[in-house]
Amino acid sequence: xxxxxxxxxxxxxxxxxxDFSWSGYIQWSRLEQLTELVSLDTGLNEVLVEPxxxxxxxxxxxxxxxxxxxxxxxxxxxxxxxKNGPEKxxxxxxxxxPESDCALIHLENYExxxxxxxxQYYDTSALTNCGGFDETFLPGDLxxxxxxxxxxxxxxxxxxxxxxxxxxxxxxxxxxxxxRHRSIGW
Numbered sequence: 001x002x003x004x005x006x007x008x009x010x011x012x013x014x015x016x017x018x019d020f021s022w023s024g025y026i027q028w029s030r031l032e033q034l035t036e037l038v039s040l041d042t043g044l045n046e047v048l049v050e051p052x053x054x055x056x057x058x059x060x061x062x063x064x065x066x067x068x069x070x071x072x073x074x075x076x077x078x079x080x081x082x083k084n085g086p087e088k089x090x091x092x093x094x095x096x097x098p099e100s101d102c103a104l105i106h107l108e109n110y111e112x113x114x115x116x117x118x119x120q121y122y123d124t125s126a127l128t129n130c131g132g133f134d135e136t137f138l139p140g141d142l143x144x145x146x147x148x149x150x151x152x153x154x155x156x157x158x159x160x161x162x163x164x165x166x167x168x169x170x171x172x173x174x175x176x177x178x179x180r181h182r183s184i185g186w
Contacts, residue, residue, distance in 0.1 A: 002095045004107070005063055005072040008083040008185070009045040009090045012037040020044075029128060030139040031146060038090055038145040038180060040071065040118050041125035047071040048085040049078075058082075065096075070122040072096075080184070091181035101151040102177035110179035114147025115154035117161065117173040126161055130170045136160045147178060 013036035014022045025044075026032060039045045049071075051058040061082075063072040072094060073079050079091065093110050095102060103112050117126040126133065128146040137157050141148065148154040154175050165171035 002098055002100075002102075002105075004093050004095060005070075005074065006076045006079045007040070007072050007092050007094065008048040008079050008085075009038075009040070009092060010048055010085060011088055011090055011185075012039075012044050028131075030132065031128065031142060033140070033142070033144055034146055035144045037128060038092070038113055038147065038178065039125045039128055040092075040094070040116050040122070040176060040178070041129045042071060042123050044125070044129055045090070046085070048089055049073060049082045050084050051082060065122060066120070068120075068122055070096075072122075089185040091184045093179040093181070095177040097175055098151070098177045102179075103149070103151065107179050109182050109184075111182055113145045113178045113180055114143050114149050115151065116147055116176045116178055117154065117158055118176055119170045120172050120174065121169070122174075124170050126170050126173045133161055133165060133171065135164045 016022045026034065037044055051062050061073045061075065061078040063070045063074065093107055119126060127142055143149050148157060158173050158175055161171040161173060
């Protein structure tokens with residue numbers, strides 16, 4: 001059985017107005033097919049949930065992996081209650097290391113977007129924030145959200161990333177399936 005976790009992330013698209021411009025990112029990343037970046041990368045899609053780490057209730061919602069905060073939480077209700085930041089955001093449901101093709105799973109009010117390859121620190125996307133790993137995958141292998149469409153391809157890229165880049169922290173990745181809520185945050 002797969003465990004669904006939740007997060008709220010800042011949107012990153014052509015309307016982005018912070019220091020890092022969309023056009024500059026597209027040029028640097030070579031991901032010209034992107035219409036929007038939907039990622040778990042904390043530098044590109046900031047976590048908008050700020051838990052109270054002194055609260056027993058909040059600590060029960062925070063998902064830790066090897067002592068790292070993942071930016072993921074146990075319930076959608078908690079994420080919506082603790083969300084802070086812009087009115088427009090991405091409410092995401094995710095599964096870490098899915099055991100089957102998530103494109104075939106229907107989550108009510110959510111749309112499946114693809115698979116992320118996040119480093120073991122739950123911080124940096126190997127797909128969209130490492131400058132590329134052309135020996136393993138090319139920009140055209142990603143969809144319009146900067147994710148991988150196919151389950152088998154996500155796991156093949158993960159395996160080859162580590163094989164082709166031994167010793168590179170960001171090449172040691174976790175496969176994470178991502179769905180986005182169809183109406184909340186729009």
